[in-house]
Amino acid sequence: MDIVRLHPAHIPHVQTCNITNLPENYFAKYYLYHALTWPQLSYVAIDLSKPPTSSNDPPKIVGYVLAKMEEEPVDGIPHGHITSLSVMRTHRRLGLAEKLMRQSQKAMVETFGAKYVSLHVRVSNKAALRLYKDTLQFEVEKVESKYYADGEDAYSMKQDLGFIWDSVKAEEEALGIVDKKPDGTAATADEDLDEGDPVGDEGQSDKKKGKKEVLRKVKVGRALGVSDLVEKVEPAKAAS
């Protein structure tokens, strides 16, 4: 078993793993969108039982976590979101889900300054619920009614990432890096200097704008609509 960052070449196989295990599926471009916007956050577990005979051999992906940063957090707090996570039935009971999740969470903090991570899970999916609650220590925040395309409700769950911040702080202090205060370079006016149109329509509506009380300002690219990249998967559906 190898746990490594998601590479574009993994995508067809992550896609296979996803559609084998879960009812929420996406076309390749949506995976690419994750891999090219938050390349630090998604991880895959690769089965090594067949030693590759050439570099062209496809990896056998038996588990993955597909993660992102919430682009316009309603609460103004930068946080991560698990778009999808699954492990092949044949590779369960190895702790893969947790190992994948921990890699992703650490990067959420280090690279994007995430304060917490959220996800959705079907209310009927007892196994996943147990995983998130007991093993990964997520908490149920609320029930989102009719979240899934088939009308099922979702638990909206989250986990505070404070425990990772502590270790990251300690590591940075050891390196002598002082955490910068919020520098206030707000989503600057260089929007109009921007090279081109957004990839899609500016799909994000105004109603999402919350108060922005940012503790550690991190520019997550410019606020861009990506509806062209995500339009067919609405609502961005969540982990098992």
Next chain:
Amino acid sequence: MPSQQPLASKEASLFRNVLKFYETKQYKKGLKAAEQILKKNPRHGETLAMKGLLINCQGKTEEAFAIAKEALKQDMKSHVCWHVYGLLYRSQKNFDEAIKAYKMALRFEPESQQILRDLALLQVQMRDYPGYIESRRLMVISKPQIRQNWTGLAIAYHLAGNLTEAENVLTKYEETLKQPPPRSDLENSEAILYKNSIIAEGGNHEKALDHLELISRTALDKVAILEARAEYNLKLGRKEDAEKAYRVLLDRNPEKRDYYAGLEKSLGAEGEERLKIYEELAAQYPRADAPKRIPLDFLEGDAFQAAAERYLDWRLKRAAPSTFTSLKALYSDVAKRECLQQLVEAFLAKTREEAKTVEPPADTEADANTNGDKLTNGGGSNSSTNNTSVLVYTLYYLSQHHDHWRIRNTDTALSYINEALELAPDNADQGELRLGLARILKHAGDVRKAMAEMDNARQQDKSDRYYNTKCSKYMLRNDCNEEAIKTMGLFTRNDVNGPLGDLLEMQCVWYITEDGESYARQGKLGLALKRFHAVYKIFEDWTDDQFDFHSFSLRKGMIRAYVDMVRWEDSLWAHPFFRRAAANAIRIYLLLNDKPHLAHGSLANGTGEEGVDFESLSTADRKKAMKKAKREAQRQEKAAAEAAAKAKDDRRGGEEKRQDDDPLGAKLAQTTEPLEKALVWLKPLLEFSPNFLEGQTAGFEVYMKRKKYLLALKCLLAAHALAPEDPVVHEQIVKFQLFLASKPELSPTVQSIIEETFTLAPADTPLSEFNEQYLQSHADSARAVFSVVRTRQALAAAEAAGQTEADSETLLLAVPAKEGTTLKEAVEGLAVMKEIKGDVAGYAAAARERWPLANIFEAKA
């Protein structure tokens, strides 16, 4: 600068509205406004151009091109007209023509950033790097204050292979900064890491390391920094620093093999030292699999046995179904796999003993813990995993062991799995084990029962899509396409295009391919082609997917991942998913070329048992049969159309389904130019997978039939270089020599090239003897026998057969009993026997001896 008379002010403002409507996708309104202008100025080129563009957006491409051409005729010097012309080509994915049109547009409006950008995007999509560099350079000149313009230019140089210039450009931008960007600037963080990777790619690791230390506090991607630091230090021979870095990395992620390899190298460990490193790490990371598993790769003998015992003990006690999978890679080593078998058998005996001494598990409480849904078992505490589960999964291991293809002892495998099934404590384990049972049956060729057992597994937990997926796959292996799609449909989104539509949209390549292969097996070539073409379409979509990221990634700033993607896309068509579909499609097109009547599924003989033997019919009867087949096809198409219409009615409120005018692929199969169609698949195969043997041998067949002899020879030589002893290569060498012997009319140039390069066939031995010699030196290989038999047929047809050949039928009859023959080969043998009209029943009986469970060899009642 428009070359025509400018519009009057009212029309000019209308024209601005047209542009606005286009940009906001209000095509109808835009068209109306355009028509209004044209009423007064019917020959106004730019308005005509916009009208064409708007009409194209409504899907009327031909009309759009006609109007755009008319627009150009009216106003040859308008950049708008040329730009629109380019946009139309772009929408048709004719990027070469689009680039030409954009370049014309730029000639008349050199300052237009919009056109320049559109051009640049196409250039990188087409990998026209010199052109891309030039466009990017112009963009930097026009807006040097924007960082992404510089980054874009650096990427252009980088992709073109000019690392020095790429680095220079990035440095030049950095020098313009008055003060360093804040640490929170992600774009900056990525750009400096990108620069670092370019320095390293150039091979100067000293410089790369110095630069890395400079940026390591600013860059936010810690993993990238640490990995680079470890790698550079190692390459520079600074082993202590490398070791330190690898240890930090392992502390973050003790499941990445590269880190262990790096650590080993930086420690220069050998012999017993090596094992010690891993033992220490295993103690340090008790939950990690890697430090325990890796030593099994390099240890031998007693040391292997000791380590394997510890590993098995740890894994088997966790009652996880994947223990065998983790060890399978060792099975090419006979000593290791025998050792593993003994160890697991010993473990089993021990566990059985313990089971006797322990009270039978109280079914209620203990089992709650081993509910198979338990996804992880973190702490490694075994106390909660009860003895029965351990026993069950130890038996499971042994069943998989005996089912491994190097061992393949089906009876033993079945007895272990059946014992496990009797003991299995709960539903989840039952599901897991039935899955194992089904797999064993599939390997033994009993696809019917395998499907039934897999359905059994599915029934254990209908909410688990994994079972559902595997069940559908096994249905396809048993050629139950209807059941398969129905089963898949339990989890697909069915409201828009039905289950198949959802699978196509979600690019579920495995299903589409398996469905196609199943139809091919059944002789339903149209449907098979339909599926393989759907795979082709997915690869086209994956190629197109990158387009948006050329601009998107620059805005997001995540440049390294973008470059990774571009490079992956460059080799996309070498993907095994594509190869598999391509090999299938070409095989079908070759078949259709030789026997066009196979396009009508009901006439396919040799595959269906009831099929008419079309080729032995008289001309009149053939006509009759053809007519009947066509009527049958029409009936099926009508039924399919009605079913589709009904399905649409059932989906109230669903989106309008796009009409498929060839749902059964009949038009695909009835093509009048199958060889040309085969080329569509062959070309990417040869271009991107030149080392794929099956591609080269398929190329030989296609080019021979197309009478492109030099291209055929090129494939043959390539195939021979890849696998000189391959049976198909042998067959093709004889085929080519036979062709030359038939004294074809070839141009002197072709003739002389062939004479110079084709030396694979013997000069003085008769071909029949050459063929028999090949048989003698490859007597153990089933595939060699098939090739030799087919070659004999070809020689006989060309009246070049020898005298002393053993009977082909006898040769084939001996194939199933050969030790090395696989089930798949035995199935191919059955087809060969049919081809030579030999003793099919006798062959099936011989194969039944070896594979008593295989459905395909069953005696017909």
